[in-house]
Amino acid sequence: MKTKSVKIGHVIIGGGFPVAVQTMWKKPLSKNTDEILSEIKRLKNMGCDILRFSVPDSTSSEYLGKLIPDSVIPLVADIHFDYKLALECIGFGIQKVRINPGNIGALWKVEEIVRAASDKNVPIRVGVNGGSLPRDLQNYGNRADAMVLAAERELNVFEKLGFKDVVFSLKSSDIESTVSANSTFSEKYQYPLHLGVTEAGPLIPGIVKSTIALTKLLAQGIGDTIRVSLSDEPVNEVIAGNEILKASGLKNDGVSIISCPRCGRASFDTHKFVKKLEPLLYSLKKNISIAIMGCIVNGPGEARDADLGITGSGDNVVIFRKGKIIHRIKASEAVKIFTEELEKID
Ligand code: SF4
Known part of the structure; x- marks a missing residue:
């Protein structure tokens, strides 16, 4: 499915560009900037296109801000509750912000983030997670439909604000809901999709689950960037993601x-x-x-x-x-x- 393209630093996702592989930093951010930057280089060499960091507080956003100018791949700030942290990261030049608007709270806070992102051309990923749906959708009959509804609510907010640089993810820890939610969403909308099975598990079960879900979607042309979430090292998420793309015939520049x-x-x-x-x-x-x-x-x-x-x-x-x-x-x-x-x- 042809989606609109969104630019994350020097990486473009959607619009027919190659499916990007991403992973997440798994330790707290720290002042060891050089050490983290050299690990980012290693991840890039292993095939990582985009790297996400959790930003739980202002100290973390400052540490992240120090990495941004010298990172060899675009970085993403993952913000959960405090909209001010998103504003701080945007101020530091982050290349993308991930929010779950349901966790950010009042609409005006989401609007603040969107305004700041718009000023700096920073795209936003809206991450809908089957395990943390808005309260009124938690007992909705079908999990996949509830995830799509949750995404649509957020989409309405962004569209009202005229903000189009949005990437969506609809992740669940079960394969069928993940496949069904992403298929339904992609039939209706052209926003790029970040695919993944959330909390997929330890190395082997996690790769098996992710492979089944992601290959079903990728085979239909759905998915612009992927992350294989594992209870394991980021480098193994990167290797698994690239192997899925190679086995799906979507990547051929590797051994x-x-x-x-x-x-x-x-x-x-x-x-x-x-x-x-x-x-x-x-x-x-x-x-x-x-x-x-x-x-x-x-x-x-x-x-x-x-x-x-x-x-x-x-x-x-x-x-x-x-x-x-x-x-x-x-x-x-x-x-x-x-x-x-x-x-x-x-
Ligand atoms: S290549 Fe030789 S060693 Fe390897 S599995 Fe086959 S028979 Fe065994």
Whole structure:
């Protein structure tokens, strides 16, 4: 579905632009500006396009303000109750604000935020959450319909104020409500959608739930930015988000990893090798496939289409390109030589 485009710093979402991947900072903001900035760089290298911070108080907004000028990706301030914090962050030059207007309170406070955002061309995400709906909608028959209604109420406020730079999210912790609410909303409106399953859970269950919900929506062309919410590190949310986009055919500028699960035949520790190479592989912007196989029996043969592969062969390992062996080396040299070969591929 073609949505209107919204500019968040240098990243444009909606309007047919690539689906952006985002995550959230999981610790309190602090005065360790350099440390946080270098972590932001690492997240960007791993494929993060936008990063959100919780802003519970003025000290946090000041710390966030110090990050904004030097951050390599656009930052979002997540405001829950105090509209003044949104105004402070907008004053510091934040690239986007996320609010749940139901939590902000009186309409005039939302209006204040919208006026300030409008003056500085700062977009706002309205985050509707199935678990924190307005009181009168909490026992509404159908959760998805209640979420859409909640979003429409907010939309009316923004439209009355003539503010169009709005992104919506309709998140629930259950898959069906998330899919249904976003499908209904996108049939009616052209505002960009931020997709996610809220409180999706720990690493594996969270990725499974998010993948099911997000792929259903992305397959219909719904969704302009995604976040995989996990009880885990932000970097894993970023990796999961990018893998969902790659598996959905919406992203092809990253390495596709084929790796065997390992069995009793393995003479090469694929698990250890994958772990070691993962940070490099996820950060490479090369549309290639690599294969990491445990034994020669199914090594180059099964992975003959891979641009680069490695497998065990007796006491040695072999590195192959498109099924052809190019190195026969000791396991201790594997990381170094494999990395050198990776760098040679355009
Ligand atoms: S490639 Fe070899 S080690 Fe890996 S699962 Fe297949 S048979 Fe087992």
